[in-house]
Every structure is written in C-alpha cells, then in structure tokens.
Amino acid sequence: xxxxxxxxxxKPKKQKRIxxxxxxxxxxxxxxxxxxxxxxxxxxxxxxxxxxxxxxLRGYRFKSSSQSQKSKTATLNLEVLEKxxxxxxxxxxxxxxxxxxxxxxxxxxxRVKILGKGKLTKALTIENCSVSRSAKEKIEKAGGxxx
Numbered sequence: 001x002x003x004x005x006x007x008x009x010x011k012p013k014k015q016k017r018i019x020x021x022x023x024x025x026x027x028x029x030x031x032x033x034x035x036x037x038x039x040x041x042x043x044x045x046x047x048x049x050x051x052x053x054x055x056x057l058r059g060y061r062f063k064s065s066s067q068s069q070k071s072k073t074a075t076l077n078l079e080v081l082e083k084x085x086x087x088x089x090x091x092x093x094x095x096x097x098x099x100x101x102x103x104x105x106x107x108x109x110x111r112v113k114i115l116g117k118g119k120l121t122k123a124l125t126i127e128n129c130s131v132s133r134s135a136k137e138k139i140e141k142a143g144g145x146x147x
Contacts, residue, residue, distance in 0.1 A: 072108070072110060073113055074111070076114050077116070077117035078115070078135055081122075082119065088124075090125045090127065092126075092127045093109055093128055094109070096112060111130065112128075112130070113132070114130070115132050116132050116133075116138055119138070120139060121142055125147070126139065126144065
C-alpha cells in the first residue's frame with residue numbers, strides 16, 4: 001500500500017435534508033421566517049454589508065487636469081545640474097533623458113521642471129524646461145540663460 005492508495009474506512013456523513021415533508025411538522029426543524037428558513041437560501045456575503053455601509057460618491061469623477069499634469073512632470077534641483085553638467089553645456093529634456101537623470105513617464109517624454117535647491121556656479125543654457133523663480137535667478141546669476 002502506498003500513500004496515494006489510502007482511503008478512509010467510513011463514508012463521509014451526509015448532510016440532513018430538511019424541509020421535505022415527513023414527520024417533522026410544518027417548519028421541518030427550520031424555525032419560523034427569516035433567511036435560514038427559506039428554500040434555496042444562501043446567506044448574504046459579509047462583504048456586501050461593508051459595501052452598503054461605504055459612502056457613495058456622487059457625480060462624474062475624473063482626474064483633474066492639474067493632477068494628471070503633475071504626474072507627467074519630472075522635477076530636478078540645481079544641485080543635480082551642478083554635479084552632472086560641464087560649464088556652457090546645453091540642458092533639455094532629451095539630454096536629461098540620455099544622461100539618465102530623468103525617466104520616461106508612461107513611455108512619454110516627461111515635462112521637466114527645475115527647482116532652486118542647491119548652488120550653481122556653472123553657466124548653463126536651459127531649453128524646453130519650466131523653471132521656478134528662485135532657480136531662474138540662480139541660473140542667471142551664474143551666467144546661464146533660460147529659453
């Protein structure tokens with residue numbers, strides 16, 4: 001005898017079939033009324049009650065344009081540009097992508113915004129990037145340009 005040949009000696013106990021007439025009386029051991037006394041009853045799933053309690057939000061819900069725009073924007077600080085670029089070098093989203101400073105977002109070229117954290121000593125030319133006010137001041141102070 002092997003492990004896959006082992007079977008139980010006794011048969012599994014069959015469930016009592018209630019409510020088929022016979023000597024059990026009118027309610028056949030099911031009690032009176034309610035979900036448990038009905039024919040073909042299935043108890044309500046617990047998750048349904050949770051769904052019912054959850055507040056419903058009305059109206060057409062869509063992502064606002066500002067939220068989706070934020071997700072497609074890659075942000076950079078001046079300190080990163082200071083480390084990765086040489087003086088008089090040009091900076092654009094394409095170049096940032098080549099140098100692997102910025103990634104594609106959902107397969108598309110991201111919008112790049114340059115923020116003013118850190119110091120900048122090199123004169124850099126920045127194209128096709130949005131720039132914060134503080135970053136613009138620092139870039140122009142270092143002798144760079146923003147187009």
